[in-house]
Amino acid sequence: MAASVWKRCVTAAVKVKHLSPSLLARRWLLSASYTDTKLWEARGRDPHNLALLATAMDQTYERNLPVSSLSVSRFVDNISSREEVEQTEYYLYKFRHSPNCWYLRDWTVHDWIRQCFKYGARDKALYTLKNKVQYGIFPDDFTFNLLIDSFIKDEDFKGACSVVEEVMLQEAFDLPSTQFLSLYALSSYLATKPQLTGSEERALGASLLLCGLKQDNTVGFSAQLLGNAFLGKLEMSQGIHAVFKGMPLFWGHGYVGRALAVMETVAAASGDVKLSKDTLDHVNDLLQELSSSSDTDSSGEESGSEEDKKVEEVDEDDQAEKDKLPQYVSRFKELRSELESQGKVDSASFQALATALAQQNLSAAEKLDLEQYEKRMQGWESEKKQLIQREKETRERVEEEKRERLAAKAAAEQG
Numbered sequence: 001m002a003a004s005v006w007k008r009c010v011t012a013a014v015k016v017k018h019l020s021p022s023l024l025a026r027r028w029l030l031s032a033s034y035t036d037t038k039l040w041e042a043r044g045r046d047p048h049n050l051a052l053l054a055t056a057m058d059q060t061y062e063r064n065l066p067v068s069s070l071s072v073s074r075f076v077d078n079i080s081s082r083e084e085v086e087q088t089e090y091y092l093y094k095f096r097h098s099p100n101c102w103y104l105r106d107w108t109v110h111d112w113i114r115q116c117f118k119y120g121a122r123d124k125a126l127y128t129l130k131n132k133v134q135y136g137i138f139p140d141d142f143t144f145n146l147l148i149d150s151f152i153k154d155e156d157f158k159g160a161c162s163v164v165e166e167v168m169l170q171e172a173f174d175l176p177s178t179q180f181l182s183l184y185a186l187s188s189y190l191a192t193k194p195q196l197t198g199s200e201e202r203a204l205g206a207s208l209l210l211c212g213l214k215q216d217n218t219v220g221f222s223a224q225l226l227g228n229a230f231l232g233k234l235e236m237s238q239g240i241h242a243v244f245k246g247m248p249l250f251w252g253h254g255y256v257g258r259a260l261a262v263m264e265t266v267a268a269a270s271g272d273v274k275l276s277k278d279t280l281d282h283v284n285d286l287l288q289e290l291s292s293s294s295d296t297d298s299s300g301e302e303s304g305s306e307e308d309k310k311v312e313e314v315d316e317d318d319q320a321e322k323d324k325l326p327q328y329v330s331r332f333k334e335l336r337s338e339l340e341s342q343g344k345v346d347s348a349s350f351q352a353l354a355t356a357l358a359q360q361n362l363s364a365a366e367k368l369d370l371e372q373y374e375k376r377m378q379g380w381e382s383e384k385k386q387l388i389q390r391e392k393e394t395r396e397r398v399e400e401e402k403r404e405r406l407a408a409k410a411a412a413e414q415g
Helices: 002-017 021-026 049-064 069-077 084-097 104-119 122-130 141-153 157-169 176-192 196-213 216-236 254-270 277-298 316-323 326-341 350-414
Strands: none
Touching: 049 069, 049 084, 069 084, 069 104, 069 350, 084 104, 084 122, 104 141, 104 254, 104 350, 122 141, 122 157, 122 254, 141 157, 141 176, 141 216, 141 350, 157 176, 157 196, 176 196, 176 216, 176 350, 196 216, 216 254, 216 316, 216 350, 277 326
16 A cells, blocks of 8 residues: 555656756756855865975874864865865874764864865765764855755655654754755655665654654645654654664653644644645654554464564563554544645645645745855855964964974074
8 A cells, every 4th residue: 555655656756857947957956046055165275285285284193193173174175086085085084083082073074075076976965964973074154055955956866865864863954945955855765665674764753744844834744744753653663762762852751642643733723734645654654553453462373472582672662552543443434534634735746745845835935045155155265264374374383393302402502
């Protein structure tokens, strides 16, 4: 049944794409002005020889002294080939494991991602992002958008969702543009009918839920419903600790109950807020799957003698939540019937709705992002100039102290 649900979702998405050649051409991506590199390339650069920088950093590390964030920034800024991207990855790792690790600059992270794009090394950008603890790569929202968009343009929705997962883990769904891109990526990936592992369902569910909470509309509530359902399935099968471990989620039982609460909210809401039909179908499939699994677990005919059974300790609260499943299934049917009678079930697919949301709102959101980006760049340039000036003053002071020591030594020898 799940296969038929997502087949319908894909069919609806294909219909939307064939509505108009202009819609197909744009594909609801970020505009050319958003992804244009001219503004970034026009900033003041600080040319350096990478070989000399590498030698200086290696010597500094050998003497157990801290390398400055400015040195790493210069190294990233002077990348000129794919091979140098590989080399830079090593120095990002070294810096992250040094005493100065907390001082990797925001503009350096942004520059690193842009350099990876420029030299065909997007895989390195994603790798260092997924291993952010080891490399210190924590992008800002604008940089996240560029990464998500690059995967969407290649129709690599799984890669786009990998970036959305990192946005979720950093709780960085602040920009409306990030929300639109993320919902588009998530819905498009689901439309491909992927075979998901438990950990993938958890990441996808958390991303849908936290991003959906930012949108008070049909797409947002549909995302919340599906996100809670994915997490509820994991909770029912593996327990609540499997859900919130390492995730910025509410530490409490009852994710299936929260999915039903979303349906109740939509049923009671005024206005034109609805839930997408294919999302409701998918939640229905998840509940049926859980019910079938529960029936199989409870029948012990095929599992052999009691001595052969593996005894597993079950948390009492987890078991209490599992026992509520029949009530949840019954309540879901009641709420779905109520929503249908109120005309609050949208026949358009979740992907089609997310696409339309991006179409209607992304342009206005981009304008605000670009204004903030220009201001941020000005702040970065000002901060960089201060660091360069401070470095210059420090070197002059060190040279002056050195001259004073030499003069004192010479005077002592003459005396």
